[in-house]
Amino acid sequence: MNLGIPSEREQQQRRKLRDEPLEKDDNSRINMTSKQRLIQLTYLITVVEVACMFMQFGIVPYLATSLGMDAVEFGYLQTVFGVLQLLGGPIFGRFADQFGAKTALAISYVAGSLFFLLLSVSTSVPLLFLSRVPSVFMHGLPGAQMVITDLTTADERVDALGKLGLCFGVGMIVGASLGGTLTSKFGVYFPCYVALTGCLACALTVLVFFPAQTKPQLKGDAAHQSVSQSTSVFSLKETVRLMKLPGVMDVFLIKVLSGFPSGVFLIMFSIVSIDFFGLEAAASGYVMAYCGILQMVVQGLVIGRLTSRYSEWTLLMLCVLVFCGVGVGMALMTNIFHYCLIVPPMIFSFGTIAVISDIILTKSVPASDTGAMLGISSSVQPLTRTIGPTIGGFLYRRFGVSSFGYLQLLVNIPLFFYILRKRIPHNEGKVQ
Known part of the structure; x- marks a missing residue:
């Protein structure tokens, strides 16, 4: 297997594979009539799954505190x-x-059900740690992104993934508000x-309707097989091959580093x-709901308009600069x-980089590898967590809250100059 830069012939094969339309095979594949219905159903279960996750984000800190865990031990739990x-x-x-998004999503939601079942009986610290184990299979949002990517063309993908981000915001609002209210x-x-x-309902929906x-x-399956030869789910070589495709590593580094400081906070x-801040459970839930509203606005209304006017490269540069401003604000709050006041620009940068980077990365690989890339x-x-x-x-125990702002500046200022020196092509939105 060639792990280096692909040849021109291989790049032409990838372009051909990415641009092939859906065939209207009513027996084994999705036809054009049912595609939109399936996308809408994906949006619905995403709202439910995200709401479930944000309910536990709101209750776990208070559960951990009630069990006698301090900030360091809670950090270990998050790790x-x-x-x-x-x-x-x-x-x-x-x-x-390899096995289809239906099977993968069903496993994810079943794992989520087990996760919440174990959490509901976590009356001690060891049980609370045990409840984290099923999370290795919990990837509902990436699974939804895979479905959307499979069902859309490159031109449709920005809008479709932006709407998926809108669903994330709705789920965040519902989950955060409902979690705090129910807890109280x-x-x-x-x-x-x-x-x-909720997770059981999502699993049942996927099994019945997907x-x-x-x-x-795709046409030309033989050509497709020559691009990706490994059939192993655990293939490290395939992961390395994807990361070595032109521009992929640069975009991945931007995504990892730019949002890391805010992610830590x-x-x-x-x-x-x-x-x-001295917030109680309900107030903390309202803050998360506020963040969810901003997430909806950014990914549902803002990103689509920005991508129609500006290149993906320009937007990535803008987000890094905005993160620098966020760092100043965090250091002073x-x-x-x-x-x-700091949350809106932070959510803007997070949301924009998340959508733009995923679009660039999925355009960089054949349709057969979009799941692996996502x-x-x-x-x-998870790396940040x-x-x-x-x-x-x-940082919090040693230097206080302002240290998160200084970390933001320390990372994003050098990253900005790194991006300038790398001179990534301005047509990365059309990576071939």
């Missing part, structure tokens, strides 16, 4: 969650490519039962909201009002 997701992301993507009225474990029911395969029926926000891309957040809690806990 375990991040490691499991980091390991599972690339495998999930390869699995979806019925106790810390009740939201777990609600989330368990086709076995969502990828387009968001990981620690549940603790910061209690210790520094002293209360929750200041944080609410699986690799989805490992960015893996090393972020340790870094965040240390």
Whole structure:
């Protein structure tokens, strides 16, 4: 297998494979009539799944506190969650490519159900750590991205993935608000039962309504096999091959590094909201709902318009600069009002980089490998959750909240000049 830069012939094969339309095979593949209905159904289950996840984001810190865990131990809990997701992301993507998004999504939602079941009986610290184990298979949002990518052309993908981000915002609002309200009225474990029911409903929906395969029926399967030869879900060589495609590593590094400082702060926000801002469970949920509204606006209304006017490269550069401004704001903030002023530009940069980078990366590979690439891309957040809690806990206890702002500047200012020196082509939105 050639792990170096692909030849011109291989690049032509990839371009041909990416541009092939869906065939109207009513027996084994999705026809054009049902495509939009399936996309809408994907949006619906994404809202439900994200709402379930944000319910647990809101209750776990209070559950951990009630069990006697301090900020460092809570950081370890978050690290375990991040490691499991980091390991599972690339495998999930390869699995979806080979066995279909239906099977992969069903496994993800079943794992989510087990996750919330274990969380609902976590009456001790060991049980709370045990509840993290099923998260290795929980990749509902990347799975939804795979379905959307399979069902859309390159030109449709920006709008479709932006709407998926809108669904994420809706789920974030519903989950954060509902989680805080249910916790206040019925106790810390009740939201777990609600989330368990939601995940089971998502799994049932996928099993009943989704086709076995969502990828387009491509012409020239022999050519396709010459591009990707490994059939192993655990193939490290295939991952390396994808990362070595032109421009992929640069975009991946931008995605990882630019949002890492803010990601570290968001990981620690549940603790910061209690210790520094003095928020209760319901108030913390309202802040998350506020972030969800901004997420909806950015990904549902803003990104599509920006991509129609500006190149993807220009938008990536803009986001890095905005992150620098966010760093200044985080270094100076002293209360929750200041944080609410900082959130809009932070959400803008997060959302824009997430969508733009995924679009560039999926355009860089054949249709047969989009799942694997999205699986690799989805490992960015787990990577942050893996090393972020340790870094965040240390910074917060040693230097205070302002240290997160200085970290933001320390990372994004050099990254800006790195991007300028690399001189990534301005037509990266049309990576071939």
